[in-house]
Amino acid sequence: MKCKICRDRAVISLPQHNLALCEEHFLARHARIVLDTVKKFRMFGPDDRVAVAVSGGKDSLGLLQILVAEGVSAFGVFIDLGLGEFQAMVNRAVEGFAIRFNAEVVRYSLAEHHGRSLPELVAGRKGQMPCSFCGTLKRYLMNRVALENGATVLATGHNLNDETAVLLANALRWDTPYLARQNIVLASTHPKLLRKVKPLAFLTEKETGAYALLRGIGFVRESCPYSQGARSLWFKRVMAEMEAHSPGTKLRFYKQFLRFRAEHLAREAEAAMRECESCGFPTTNPVCAFCRIVGEGQRP
Numbered sequence: 001m002k003c004k005i006c007r008d009r010a011v012i013s014l015p016q017h018n019l020a021l022c023e024e025h026f027l028a029r030h031a032r033i034v035l036d037t038v039k040k041f042r043m044f045g046p047d048d049r050v051a052v053a054v055s056g057g058k059d060s061l062g063l064l065q066i067l068v069a070e071g072v073s074a075f076g077v078f079i080d081l082g083l084g085e086f087q088a089m090v091n092r093a094v095e096g097f098a099i100r101f102n103a104e105v106v107r108y109s110l111a112e113h114h115g116r117s118l119p120e121l122v123a124g125r126k127g128q129m130p131c132s133f134c135g136t137l138k139r140y141l142m143n144r145v146a147l148e149n150g151a152t153v154l155a156t157g158h159n160l161n162d163e164t165a166v167l168l169a170n171a172l173r174w175d176t177p178y179l180a181r182q183n184i185v186l187a188s189t190h191p192k193l194l195r196k197v198k199p200l201a202f203l204t205e206k207e208t209g210a211y212a213l214l215r216g217i218g219f220v221r222e223s224c225p226y227s228q229g230a231r232s233l234w235f236k237r238v239m240a241e242m243e244a245h246s247p248g249t250k251l252r253f254y255k256q257f258l259r260f261r262a263e264h265l266a267r268e269a270e271a272a273m274r275e276c277e278s279c280g281f282p283t284t285n286p287v288c289a290f291c292r293i294v295g296e297g298q299r300p
Helices: 023-040 058-069 084-100 110-114 118-122 131-148 158-174 176-181 205-215 233-243 249-264 289-294
Strands: 010-014 019-021 051-055 073-078 103-110 152-157 195-197
Touching: 010 205, 019 023, 019 249, 023 058, 023 205, 051 058, 051 131, 051 176, 058 073, 058 084, 058 176, 058 205, 073 084, 073 110, 073 131, 084 103, 103 131, 110 118, 118 131, 131 289, 158 205, 158 233, 158 249, 176 249, 233 249
Parallel strands: 051 073, 051 152, 073 103, 152 195
Antiparallel strands: 010 019
């Protein structure tokens, strides 16, 4: 297999683009797509300070490496939820990345700041697993920690596989409120809520994985032990099967959705926001979901 550009040995085949590339041209193309996506969707500019929500995986670490290498004012934020040995692997990967790539990374420990880890928070809550609260806690903390460290934008490592799995799930239910809220850029709706952007949305998991490996980024390959059985994994498998039969399906599906959304899915009016009585961050209730979960306000 030869590189389509230089005819050197190819390291990756991208059937959706009818393309095979050598290491040099693949790495350059990958970074260019990220930066072009940032520019096209006006995700951030030279005066912004970008926080990257880091999980220890290939996507977020690869994104942070690209931004740092390009001279963007960017730093990583990762939340230590206290998930045992899996958390220890994440911590080692993120710390090693920060040293190797000279990247600023801010760690926030749930247990150190709030007294209990995520498994401890849900202990005794019958029928509930840590993953039932994980998204709520991480969304709140990523935004808060990024904001408190001077960020003006919060970037996440959602790739094309992630986006199309969510899109398929919402489309099958024809869940128009969720479809309207899914976007590559989520505008800030409150001074204490950062704009959220997804620079990897047009890149597949295969591409982000290959980029991390070729760049020598040490990332956590294991999935969170609590993610087993998650519905999103089933939708990813369905999309993967369609992609195998018809390369380019994911990219077409997502790009056409973005066009359809812009033309036909007007964003619903935002609910009136107020400040949480416990932490002061935006919520639609007297006490936000984060404070209810961690016990800083009323219990849920």
